[in-house]
Amino acid sequence: MPRITLPDGLQRTYPEPVTAVEVAADIGPGLAKATLAVEVDGKLRDADFLIRDDAKLRVITERDPEGLQIIRHSCAHLLAQAVKQLFPEAQVTIGPVVEDGFYYDFAFPRPFTPEDLEAIEARMKELARQDLVVSHQVIDRSRAIAFFRSAGEEYKARIIESIPEAEPLTLYSQGDFTDLCRGPHVPSTGRLKAFKLTKLAGAYWRGDSRNEMLQRIYGTAWPDKKALKEYLQRLAEAEKRDHRKIGRRLGLFHFQPEAPGMVFWHDHGWRVYQEIENYIRAQLQSRGYQEVRTPQIIDRSLWEKSGHISKFGEVMFMTQSEEREFAIKPMNCPAHIQIFNQGLKSYRDLPLRMSEFGSCHRNEPSGALHGLLRVRGFTQDDAHIFCTEGQIQDEVSGLIDLVFAVYRDFGFSDVQIRLATRPENRVGSDELWDQAENALRATLEATKLEWSLNPGDGAFYGPKIDFSLRDSIGRVWQLGTIQLDFSMPARLDASYVAPDGSRKVPVMIHRAVLGSLERFIGVLIEHHAGALPLWLAPLQAVVLSLTERQAEAASTVAEILKNQGFRVESDLRNETISLKIREHAMQRVPYLLIVGAREAENRTVAVRTRSGEDLGAMPLEQFLSRLRNEIACRGRNVLEG
């Protein structure tokens, strides 16, 4: 006599065991039809799950987040079924749900082609149209292994062998296709209404680069065609914001084959870069930092002593001269310790905050390079704080404060914090790691900010707090980091004299707020779709002469603005005003100032924004104060289009 409790608290009692979907049907035929799966006592189950005892039941439809996951997961199975029908010799492996979609990895002797992808998608649609019933059965482990082995599915058999003995195994079948799966799945393939295969990729078996490479097919799936269309439009929007395209169009920077992963900054891009650097410099000056500059090329021996060679020597650029081997620095920390080590330091010198716009090079794998977002030559807004153990908490909370202040000035408010703990590959004793992780945890707890744990993702020398932010179209970028280091100062012989006269090793905090300036600028460009806020815009205003007769008046206006410290040019070309406006608006210049006969006569400018807003004619003084106000706000106010 199961008594079933629904989410709204209502209860239904049945004389004998019922399936979940039967309960849904009792509530309403519409709900039964919409049922994708159910949640029974907190566990996701298939719609036909037999409820024998009292239970809490929640029906999952496509409107629930879990429902969408189930749709995507079932789409992965549909993909595998289509592939097996078209290419019987392909072996199935795994097919999980990912953000916005799903994928399935296959072992197949030849590469899939884009034409194959079309054929597979067509077959998927056909199978969905057939509305095949999805059934499932629990199966004994050894029988499951035998089943897949006999079907030639070696990978699947290996997957089962790696599943713990105690776990029950479930086989899901639809038509001629059977796959091992935890489930749940949609009741029938007709429930899969809006999907699209998106890309082909290679992927290592079990994610290990020593293993053979499988072929991965990615797809996206949504409850209905409208949601699918919206998703595809979002992708198109992201593509329009691509910093590589915008960078070229606005003449900010370029890359070329002779220097892969290294940026050629053009005049306009470099203005943005310098503006950001100067902003950070001002922040640091008011927070008690010293700024230093250290060599690009340092003898190998220092990197051996610091532990860098053994931990990530692979990505270090090496060079040599006169039979000595040098490394091009991939990080600034060992160099900063060298400065710290000059002269005897007292506990009175701590905390010592040493910053550098540190130019670093890392020989990233060629396949990892990506515009400004992943480069080989970059500049960190780096700093190292040498302090005592007792100062850690104050310093770290000061840093969190700095990070939030800076992000706000750049117009980012949605910041996520993650605490990354000890990785497998690390230096230092477990005791030190305990101490370091606890110090960071305690500081985070004291801030009352929300944060989450990211186990195993710490740096090799210490745990860290990472800061990620969400941009205007919802993407998340990891930027800032605060890393505790109890190891490197000792390795490189840093010490200070404690109050009792003894020598002690300082704790070092590695930190960056923006991470790499290159990467940050890439993020900013995408966030603003190229329309950088006034304080960062490479050109803040262009003065446009209406005809050649206003050339002198327009030049004068431009000169006045330049003398006031603004980045301004004049456009005196013999072109129509429409053309000039179009060109500069497309270059995302915040303000376009038109000087025609009327303005020249009244000593005013007609002001128009890059987004098309006409502010009318105003005296130059009035425009200047507008500029000053807007710049003072930085990104904290509006983010105009």
Next chain:
RNA sequence: GCCCAUGUAGCUCAGUCGGCAGAGCACUUCCUUGGUAAGGAAGAGGUCACCGGUUCGAUUCCGGUUAUGGGCUCCA
């Protein structure tokens, strides 16, 4: 580094089933002196990424290299 794809004018892209390479925009010159997102005309511009092979002939087919793109691994 691994898998797949791509590389044609400054940019965006056509095209050649192997036979002297095209468009739009940009550029140059001329005309136009125009009031808020493209005024008109003419001209110039390419070793079809690089190296090798097949071929009477290769931008096209094949192999290699390189860069870029999408993934995988990595991201200290």
